[in-house]
Amino acid sequence: MSAIVDGVTLKDKLLADFELQKTAFFPDNPVLSGFRNKAAEAFKHLGFPTKKWEEYKYLSFEAFVKSELNHSLTRNSTGNVVQNELMVDDANNLFLIDGFYDEKLNQKKEWPQGVIVSSLADAIASKNVHALMHLGMHTKTDTDSFIALNTALFQDGLFVYVPENVHIEKTFQIIQSSTENEPKLIQPRILIVAENGSSVNFIHLQVSSNNNETTLINGFTEIVVGEKASVSWYNVQEVGKKMGIVQTTEAYLQNNAKFETVTVTLAGKLVRNNLTIVLKGTHCETHLDGFYFPKSGETFDNHTLVDHSMPHCESNELYKGAVAGDGTAVFNGKVFVRQDAQKTNAYQSNKNILLSEDATVNTKPQLEIYADDVKCSHGSSTGFIDSEQLFYLRSRGISESIAKALLLDAYAAEVINKIKHDSLRTKLSEVISGMIQQIK
Amino acid sequence: MLSIRNLFARVEEKEILKGFSLEVKPGEVHAIMGPNGSGKSTLASVLAGREDYEVTAGEIIFDGKDLLELAPEDRAREGIFLAFQYPVEIPGVSITNFLKTAINEQRAYRGLPPMEPKEFLQLMKDKKAVVEMDTNLTNRSVNEGFSGGEKKRNEIFQMAMLQPKLAVLDETDSGLDIDALRVVANGVTRLKSKENATIVITHYQRLLDYIVPDFVHVLFDGKIVKSGGKELALELEEKGYDWIKKEVALS
Secondary structure, three states, rough: OOOOOOOHHHHHHHHHHHHHHOOOOOOOOOHHHHHHHHHHHHHHOOOOOOOOHHHHHOOOOOHHHHOOOOOOOOOOOOOOOOOOOOOOOOEEEEEEOOOOOOOOOOOOOOOOOOOOEEEEHHHHOOOOOHHHHOOOOOOOOOOOHHHHHHHHHHEEEEEEEEEOOOOOOOOEEEEEEEOOOOOEOOEEEEEEEOOOOOOEEEEEEEEHHHHHHHOEEEEEEEEEOOOEEEEEEEEEOOOOOOEEEEEEEEEOOOOEEEEEEEEEEEEEOEEEEEEEEEEEOOOHHHHHHHHEEEOOOEEEEEEEEEEEEOOEEEEEEEEEEEEOOOEEEEEEEEEEOOOOOOEEEEEEEEEEEEEEOOEEEEEEEEEEOOOOOOOOEEEEEEOOOHHHHHHHHHHOHHHHHHHOOOHHHHHHHHHHHHOOHHHHHHHHHHHHHHHHHHHH | OOEEEEEEEEEOOOOEEEEEEEOOOOEEEEEEEEEOOOOOHHHHHHHHHHOEEEEEEEEEOOOOEEEOOOOOOHHHHOEEEEOOOOOOOEEEEHHHHHHHHHHHHHHOOOOOOOOOOOHHHHHHHHHHHHHOHHHHHHHOOOOOOOOHHHHHHHHHHHHHHOOOOOEEOOOOOOOHHHHHHHHHHHHHHHHHOOOEEEEEOOOOOOHHHHOOOEEEEEEOOOOOEEEHHHHHHHHHHHHHHHHHHHHHHHH
């Protein structure tokens, strides 16, 4: 194969992969193969995004689509324990290595009656009714390249099912890591179903253990939150310098459901998060917060969508970023308040601090309101560190660098403090402090 | 201790201090009074090292060091403290963390090890008593949501914690009711010693009922036009600044 392959070739290669395996991957499940076919068609039509696409205008996937990425089709479990500074030790660990549920690392545990924690491929193979009822059933597979690609070609991932009124106290820590050997495309698929009245909490760590290869992770997570159920989802991303992540996370909330999510992006060449929260029932409550810290050579892009379609729901969104060196941050936050969504409370705020003259921020809050009895607000700000605050601290004998670090720690803490898992919050604060101290 | 000689300073191309001179010795309290726009706050900002202010001529020598050569933090470490006219709110930084950092940075500059946590807590407790500061206030973020009086009290509390050689109080009386004024002034008076000095910058005489100055200077159009004892403040209060303006015009 030639050293430089143009973008079409990766697309072709992936479509060829699809043709090869479509008869092998659960041929006896017509529903699944039906929507995989549809997704493959969509991807064939869409291809990878380019900067000409409005939704992807600040991102270049060239480094990935022009490299010789191989689709990760095989399990590469080394059985090696993944270690990362951000891993907490008071959670139930679930490892996904190269997108595959790792049986060796995931010790079998006794879960409460009816709880399922398994490989997604296994759940499909065993025709788990809950998995098949929800997998891909709430999303649109034909409008976004990455959803289409993941749907057409995912091999495995994670399935967690929490039955009615079951409360799982101990947090699940999903550790997504990759093995090093070659440039590849990894496509984990995660399905979480929290039935009515249940509660469950997750940490979703996207890390790389010494991965210096060009790797693109195209993850898709679907979270179904039943009536009066409560789910928290903390997404933490810290991957290698040549790695990219496109992480699509969609949550679907039924009546009186609660969903809290915090997305923290700390390292990676290119990270794009597509977070969609659909409030399908009344009296839902959701909190979506984020902190991103791109440094030189890094581009972090958060696209969020909160879709209020029913009345009496509340959404609160706070995304904050600090951008160092020649790093780039993108924030695009859509809030839709549809005609029937009366008595909606929807708040959105995006704040950015530029730590250098070369840093770039593109921010676009979008509030679209079609109901007339709602309370909504949004705001966005981008600036340098407040010079008055800095002078105040320095006037007390604190050096400029430590004063800046104090201010940035406090700035990040407003988001990090939303995380209710104590040890994760502590670890993140420490890691972010350390990163701040590295900045000149 | 402090020697300001023939100082000229400007902000945004506008000359504000025009030949300001002042000598301050340990143990002294100097009051600098003057009408609005005379250059009082500029003097405070120049002493603390605010970057928007440009010194075009003159010198400031503090304990034998050229103050104008020093960064704001080094001035503080040398023992200068500015009580701000408008203290800044710093959300997310607790007063405790802020002061611990400041004290230890100052100690490091003087070659001292960080303060023991126990000692720090005791110091906090003692100094809170001096300014009658609510215990809960120190757990909060610096000045965030503080009333005007609380902010000024917090300035004096920081001064008490940092124990500067020279404190510059910039309009500390502005926005204070009479009770808060008394507390703040008592705090300043209790912190006075033979080794340290205070410059009180104020528009009104009333603060000087509580903080009795050794010298009163009248600042007008960027320089001191009249100096005297504490009775000068009373005279100003009685006659107003127009009296000074006329005197200056005559001379």
